[in-house]
Amino acid sequence: xxxxxxxxxxxxxxxxxxxxxxxxxxxxxxxxxxxxxxxxxxxxxxxxxxxxxxxxxxxxxxxxxxxxxxxxxxxxxxxxxxxxxxxxxxxxxxxxxxxxxxxxxxxxxxxxxxxxxxxxxxxxxxxxxxxxxxxxxxxxxxxxxxxxxxxxxxxxxxxxxxxxxxxxxxxxxxxxxxxxxxxxxxxxxxxxxxxxxxxxxxxxxxxxxxxxxxxxxxxxxxxxxxxxxxxxxxxxxxxxxxxxxxxxxxxxxxxxxxxxxxxxxxxxxxxxxxxxxxxxxxxxxxxxxxxxxxxxxxxxxxxxxxxxxxxxxxxxxxxxxxxxxxxxxxx
Amino acid sequence: xxxxxxxxxxxxxxxxxxxxxxxxxxxxxxxxxxxxxxxxxxxxxxxxxxxxxxxxxxxxxxxxxxxxxxxxxxxxxxxxxxxxxxxxxxxxxxxxxxxxxxxxxxxxxxxxxxxxxxxxxxxxxxxxxxxxxxxxxxxxxxxxxxxxxxxxxxxxxxxxxxxxxxxxxxxxxxxxxxxxxxxxxxxxxxxxxxxxxxxxxxxxxxxxxxxxxxxxxxxxxxxxxxxxxxxxxxxxxxxxxxxxxxxxxxxxxxxxxxxxxxxxxxxxxxxxxxxxxxxxxxxxxxxxxxxxxxxxxxxxxxxxxxxxxxxxxxxxxxxxxxxxxxxxxxxxxxxxxxxxxxxxxxxxxx
Numbered sequence: 087x088x089x090x091x092x093x094x095x096x097x098x099x100x101x102x103x104x105x106x107x108x109x110x111x112x113x114x115x116x117x118x119x120x121x122x123x124x125x126x127x128x129x130x131x132x133x134x135x136x137x138x139x140x141x142x143x144x145x146x147x148x149x150x151x152x153x154x155x156x157x158x159x160x161x162x163x164x165x166x167x168x169x170x171x172x173x174x175x176x177x178x179x180x181x182x183x184x185x186x187x188x189x190x191x192x193x194x195x196x197x198x199x200x201x202x203x204x205x206x207x208x209x210x211x212x213x214x215x216x217x218x219x220x221x222x223x224x225x226x227x228x229x230x231x232x233x234x235x236x237x238x239x240x241x242x243x244x245x246x247x248x249x250x251x252x253x254x255x256x257x258x259x260x261x262x263x264x265x266x267x268x269x270x271x272x273x274x275x276x277x278x279x280x281x282x283x284x285x286x287x288x289x290x291x292x293x294x295x296x297x298x299x300x301x302x303x304x305x306x307x308x309x310x311x312x313x314x315x316x317x318x319x320x321x322x323x324x325x326x327x328x329x330x331x332x333x334x335x336x337x338x339x340x341x342x343x344x345x346x347x348x349x350x351x352x353x354x355x356x357x358x359x360x361x362x363x364x365x366x367x368x369x370x371x372x373x374x375x376x377x378x379x380x381x382x383x384x385x386x387x388x389x390x391x392x393x394x395x396x397x398x399x400x401x402x403x404x405x406x407x408x409x410x411x412x413x414x415x416x417x
Numbered sequence: 418x419x420x421x422x423x424x425x426x427x428x429x430x431x432x433x434x435x436x437x438x439x440x441x442x443x444x445x446x447x448x449x450x451x452x453x454x455x456x457x458x459x460x461x462x463x464x465x466x467x468x469x470x471x472x473x474x475x476x477x478x479x480x481x482x483x484x485x486x487x488x489x490x491x492x493x494x495x496x497x498x499x500x501x502x503x504x505x506x507x508x509x510x511x512x513x514x515x516x517x518x519x520x521x522x523x524x525x526x527x528x529x530x531x532x533x534x535x536x537x538x539x540x541x542x543x544x545x546x547x548x549x550x551x552x553x554x555x556x557x558x559x560x561x562x563x564x565x566x567x568x569x570x571x572x573x574x575x576x577x578x579x580x581x582x583x584x585x586x587x588x589x590x591x592x593x594x595x596x597x598x599x600x601x602x603x604x605x606x607x608x609x610x611x612x613x614x615x616x617x618x619x620x621x622x623x624x625x626x627x628x629x630x631x632x633x634x635x636x637x638x639x640x641x642x643x644x645x646x647x648x649x650x651x652x653x654x655x656x657x658x659x660x661x662x663x664x665x666x667x668x669x670x671x672x673x674x675x676x677x678x679x680x681x682x683x684x685x686x687x688x689x690x691x692x693x694x695x696x697x698x699x700x701x702x703x704x705x706x707x708x709x710x711x712x713x714x715x716x717x718x719x720x721x722x723x724x725x726x727x728x729x730x731x732x733x734x735x736x737x738x739x740x741x742x743x744x745x746x747x748x749x750x751x752x753x754x755x756x757x758x759x760x761x762x763x764x765x766x767x
Contacts, residue, residue, distance in 0.1 A: 128616040128617060128618060129616050242705045244705055245705070272479035272480055272643065272706075273479065273643070273645070273684060273687040273688055274479060274683060274684060274687045274701075274702045275479075275705070276687065276689075277686075277687035277699060277701050277702075278701055278702070278703075280689070281699075281701055299616065299617060300689060301617075301691040302688065302689025302690050302691045303689045304691075305689065305690065305691045305692055305693045305695075306689050306690070306693070325693040326693050326694070329691060329692060329693050330692075330693075330694070339618060340617055340618060341691065342621075343617055343618045343620070343621035344617050344621070344646070344691060345621075345624070345646040345647050345649065345650040346646060346690065346691065346692075347645060347646045347649060347673070347685065347688050347690060348649075348673065349646075349649050349650055350649050350669045350670045350673045350674065351670070351673065351674050358625050358628075359621035359624055359625055359650065360621065361618070361621050361622045361625060362618035362621070365586050365588075365619075
């Protein structure tokens with residue numbers, strides 16, 4: 087079976103006064119129907135731009151998207167704007183990070199949820215409100231008949247994120263792109279939302295592209311993971327492979343620099359976190375060689391000259407590094 | 418509460434550097450055409466703790482629990498409603514601005530957002546030198562040396578002092594903010610979500626820097642954070658806050674291995690673990706944090722607590738010794754390990 091979504095050599099560049107910013111530089115991956123793909127990386131690694139490119143939410147110009155984005159065999163980059171609109175919110179929908187700013191403050195939540203249904207399924211306003219109530223019930227909002235007439239400011243952060251999820255799922259999409267869906271929330275509310283997403287996934291059966299910088303969230307939610315750095319994919323594998331057997335020095339650094347709960351039980355004193363030295367390279371200049379070379383502890387001359395190709399180094403596990411074997415031996 | 422607190426101090430046998438007793442901070446709410454006072458936000462409602470010299474105490478809790486307000490009240494960024502703040506055993510909350518001024522150099526702060534807490538029109542030298550000049554601690558070439566030393570301490574190159582904040586990344590700016598906090602030779606640094614806005618790899622750098630500086634200079638830290646994994650990594654003791662009150666205080670290992678208060682347990686169990694092989698028995702709390710304008714009666718956590726019983730709704734539990742050096746504000750002596758099935762929180766109604 088072909089994958090639900092296949093992204094081939096995606097390049098998203100932005101023209102600015104200071105030159106071209108290469109936000110995404112040749113990223114390829116796929117998502118199968120019904121699976122959760124985790125996309126991790128730090129700010130500016132291009133993970134959100136990748137998501138926005140899939141939905142074609144990048145303004146062109148200054149943005150420029152190249153490559154192929156095949157959704158059910160159709161290249162989304164070749165569709166007209168009306169064709170794209172028929173897909174957004176129906177087949178592919180998105181949950182944004184900031185539930186405060188991504189809901190319209192002057193419209194009721196019921197209207198905002200129903201709007202998608204009216205648009206894609208041509209139902210009446212009354213039916214749309216009924217659907218909105220059903221969706222609010224589905225996402226666990228108490229008293230949905232009352233809440234449906236309320237405005238976003240009357241809801242708490244957690245409830246607004248539930249509304250966002252209700253909106254995204256109203257037309258039973260096949261792919262849900264969730265861009266940092268729990269980053270703005272407190273941990274106990276995050277636990278509620280993740281639980282909800284897991285449950286809805288089994289019920290609705292949508293595939294999820296989960297973008298986050300929180301490795302803990304990925305470990306709990308995803309089946310497969312891609313790690314991005316400086317606009318490139320540096321590693322991809324099953325969640326077990328990435329977390330238990332990370333091969334790229336960046337992934338190792340990222341996992342090492344993250345403090346883990348329970349550290350006080352295994353260590354006697356306070357221990358040091360692994361640091362990744364230096365900073366992310368600027369995306370304004372073309373990067374020659376490996377993008378991680380300037381921060382990599384195992385860097386050689388080859389790394390500075392030649393960009394490593396992404397290759398399969400273990401079953402279901404690809405990585406872009408010249409020295410996987412050496413990195414493993416050093417660890 | 419105060420008896421437990423006193424007992425703890427007697428055991429330690431030294432005057433704590435900072436002591437906070439029954440701190441309250443209520444913000445009035447004004448409404449209507451006349452702008453009359455219509456109520457209060459009970460942001461901090463009776464908080465007591467102490468920090469010993471060279472120690473890190475972390476205040477943890479979710480947004481709106483009052484942890485930042487405690488930090489700002491200690492700094493006297495606004496007057497407190499009630500309670501006492503003592504520095505080296507001396508009350509500082511009732512001092513006049515003039516009397517307080519010389520003490521200000523001993524307590525400094527690092528805020529969350531290094532993009533808004535540094536003046537974009539000042540060079541690094543001026544940012545870091547300002548507190549030194551204000552307190553008349555150095556001038557001329559001594560001042561240059563002192564700023565240079567501070568940059569060394571936070572591991573920034575000395576020539577950075579002639580540059581502006583916008584030339585630096587988030588992590589570097591946070592180093593600048595730390596250098597400024599160290600500048601007047603402070604004993605106590607309040608870190609208000611100081612690493613929350615940073616990326617994972619940069620966060621690790623700043624956390625390591627803070628622990629190194631503490632060892633090197635004998636700093637005392639009040640570390641305010643919602644990130645429990647970071648807290649566990651660098652703290653000595655932890656105080657957990659919920660809706661303006663401290664619900665549990667314990668040393669690091671005790672709190673993270675055997676948390677007592679049901680809220681602490683829920684908070685810890687909610688943190689996602691970066692290990693796909695770990696399947697956790699998660700306590701999911703229902704609902705949201707109630708409003709601090711009209712906090713629940715009795716135990717403030719009773720509306721979300723999986724172990725709630727009748728007494729919790731009327732009788733407010735006080736912080737008391739529950740063994741292993743912990744103090745916890747829960748009526749239960751032994752909190753069961755698992756949530757009773759009947760009360761198990763369900764995220765989504767069927």
